[in-house]
Amino acid sequence: MSAADQLTSADLLRVATAGSVDDGKSTLIGRLLYDTKSVLADQLEQVEQASVRRHGEGVVDLSLLTDGLRAEREQGITIDVAYRYFTTGARSFILADTPGHVQYTRNMVTGASTADLAIVLVDARNGVVEQTRRHTFIASLLGLRHVTFAVNKMDLVDWDEDRFRAIEAETTEMSRRLGIPDIHVIPISALQGTNVVEHGDSPDWYRADADHPTLLEHLETVQIAADRNLTDVRFPVQWVIRPGDADSQELHDYRGYAGQVSGGILRPGSAVRVLPSGKESTIARIETLTGDLDEAAPPLSVTVHLADDLDVSRGDVLVGLDDEHEAQVLRELEADVCWMSETPLRPGARLLVKHLTTTTQARVEALLDRVDLHTLEREAGPVDAFGLNDIGRVRLRVKRPLVADPYEQDRATGAFILIDEGTNDTVAGGMIR
Template structure:
């Protein structure tokens, strides 16, 4: 009897629909507190975890109350500062649905984490502090959510208890937010007045808001219907690994990003456009007849075809484009501003390429939510429309058609920092050889400076003896090179002086040794005394990156 009930429970749980949602909004609007309250009131918090949270709830809440934010804010720095820094994922289920929550930070500095958490969500739950109303970060998070193609937007006007549950306050914020989201393209928008700390309208309806007749947060999440893609078409599997344990087996491993596939289906390999039929679908030790989006599988084919990592397996009637030029909407996530025509790694599905941003076409004005022409460099948290060229064609789709196949990230080649996250909006024609020749221009000094991330200078490394000056200059060359610069060490000053005009025009950094009284760095006519080469590095970086 017990085993049969357990089996029924397992089957019931497996068959429940999964809804992924993300909490977004400005810092201190109460995102983590709301999720903690939701988990607590749906009995999704284990006793030992609840006990630990109660013990830690001493700093930011009244005596006897629980700091629900601690349920998701697990990092030491998060608890000390009372803010969310990293994305916290939580899982819970009700009788109607299973849920995957991404609790994201609201601080401007951590917008990249918010974009990561929202990238796979079906619904964005955005919180607005009833005391402060709609803030710039509220607008930014809402717009990024719309860019990411999130279907539903649940607007929770939080901390209503601090405004005496005033309906006028709620209606004012609702009106403001409706204006903000009017042209963002969300499929469904719902407004709910809540108090995450007190629990009003989170799981159960509140007597404190008799004027509100809509659903609670949980009721909305349990009932919203998110349109699903047609799984019978647009099958796509980016090849992650070719498995070849012996001569009699050759399989292609990857995660299906869209659509479905069955044994005996005809498939096409991109970019070669060669075709075959599916022989087997393997999931660990199990042979499947069909696999769908989200499953990580191994396919074997009826024919021997040259396939490698980065290729795409699709149905012959696919919607993919092979292109190396496109326009995209991009969120800049790097503290260092974008430099046009500088090379970045571009990661797209399982493929990697080298890409350059040729042009920033428009930048979003976060106040008006209109794209405007601008000659300013793209900086942290800016949202822009850009034109990008890559050194090898991508097998991609427009983001609006396929979120997985239309998304990419830019990675700084030196720091490995994720610099930008983008969504492909339009493919551009590749330039023909004749067009390339027609539009070819002399490479400017500014372009070279952007590519090398430095300006052309003559740097003299001054030390008391000739031997010490020589050694310091050689060591400084290594330090600069290891940090991504391109220095050139020249021992003779007369040769260096002759080469200086050439170095300035081509953004080359020349280092020469020089004998002097004290250790110093001389750039042009500016001499700075230093104690260590690390000091020299700092001085040079400030000068060559101006």
């Protein structure tokens, strides 16, 4: 299988939805699932029964397909991140329904951290509000290259084109300032289903053609293959495979390094360097359960064999000698973090950092600045403490060196999480700058 075939076969789009409370995120996802016939009969029956209890006869509340927690159904708001999966003839999707309430900003960060594309809902009646700006900023901070603004509830403003164009202009300008390269703005009615999967009763000014796709048509055709780093080899070693005592000499000498390709294209014969040690070798074989490969691309999981018997262990990273960008070996680093704990983060704190396949101790040297999520400006530091949902830049010193790239260059090797060593709770997500 070629690298191109691997990228095609892995044509999965991870989508995060965001927006303010009551903008219709859960209803939109429910509509996508319902109209693509991705809802099982027993699920639909449960939703219909719950809809009768909440609204009476004659209304199917599609938001109940995603608001799965009892507290969510009682309050009518999304609290947790709900993941839903569906497939069309063109592509497979993982949809993350993230909370809109400011209290759950950390949950939105969690849902969007692995996404390829963000759908930010805008209520046509209210236009761009503070949460729209906040979620767009977080999308840009997380390195999402594709953001689609779904201007929902257009039926409640009689499909007013002037209203849509004003929102389109404001969201486009905001995204341009934040450096998001791929922006689309689509008018929809999630409740009625217009422009979600089918055009339905879409107005004349949003015609059914290639320049005016439905939301699903856009999701099926957005190009994400170029977002992956195919120029710099990055292979974090997750496991060293040794059969141990074996009868045959072949098995006795077996040594393979298992992991997932994070960047570049691996090929037998390619020269590689093992970091952080700096030792060099060449790739002898690329092995999978179904046989050897001539090349491997992200996000394929493989076992790599080297031509030389080197000291390689979990947490080491194989990089290419001819990479366009050289990987950094860091003992001290600066990163933007989203703090997710109710216990404040202060300078001097000791935490665990999990980066790729490495987990090591880290000390917070300084809190350098904090983002004002109302103005989207950075408050100059140093800062005394980060509270729940705060986003800002920190300086960390780590016990074991990390092999990393700037997050802007490679999301896979530039991201990490911070863990409370005492409780084992994930307390922050970070992006190396």
